[in-house]
Amino acid sequence: MTIREVQVTFDCAGPDALADFWCAVLGYDKQPPPAGFDSWDAALDAWGVPAEERDSRSAAVPPEGETGPRLFFQRVPEPKTVKNRVHLDVRAAPGLSGAERADALEAEAARLVALGATVVRRLEADGMDEAVIVVQDPEGNEFCLD
Structure with missing residues (x-):
């Protein structure tokens, strides 16, 4: 293949x-x-x-x-109007867990906000995955800090 x-x-x-x-x-x-x-x-x-x-x-x-x-x-001439069906996960805290992971994600979110991003929400751990932070780029495209 x-x-x-x-x-x-x-x-x-x-x-x-x-x-x-x-x-x-x-x-x-x-x-x-x-x-x-x-x-x-x-x-x-x-x-x-x-x-x-x-x-x-x-x-x-x-x-x-x-x-x-x-x-x-x-x-493109039209603005973004709905949630992305595909998004990027930016691996901001690979290998980290718990408070260390949370701190790394929050620090990266703050850096990206200074660049023009918007934090949308924090998704807490659901038993399978650690928490992630959902962010939008300056044009509203969602991505996750993972």
């Missing part, structure tokens, strides 16, 4: 700003411009992309030498 690469795509209003947010959350980098260009503006100028289309898409990638899915952000 062949293992496939995965790209996670976000529909959003402001791709560049949302890519910046997720880069800060995950330690990712903005995707660099294509070879032969020193910036995305230079590439877009060369390709004749009009100013109003400059923030129509953006991407975030793992730092060089690291692995993980590419995140792609594309501008």
Whole structure:
């Protein structure tokens, strides 16, 4: 069986700003411009992309030498209106439990709020899993701090 690469795509209003947010959350980098260009503006100028289309898409990638899915952000005209059917779990406290886990999740939630996230609720442990914190990115996409 062949293992496939995965790209996670976000529909959003402001791709560049949302890519910046997720880069800060995950330690990712903005995707660099294509070879032969020193910036995305230079590439877009060369390709004749009009100013109003400059923030129509953006991407975030793992730092060089690291692995993980590419995140792609594309501008769409409609706003988010309902709960996500798929969401990311950001592993902020792997291997921790009890008070140590709770403290790590709360600290990460505070860091993300400073970046523009909103804490939605804390889901307490249900006997099978430890507590998680449900958060929204600046455009309202839910994800969990796990």
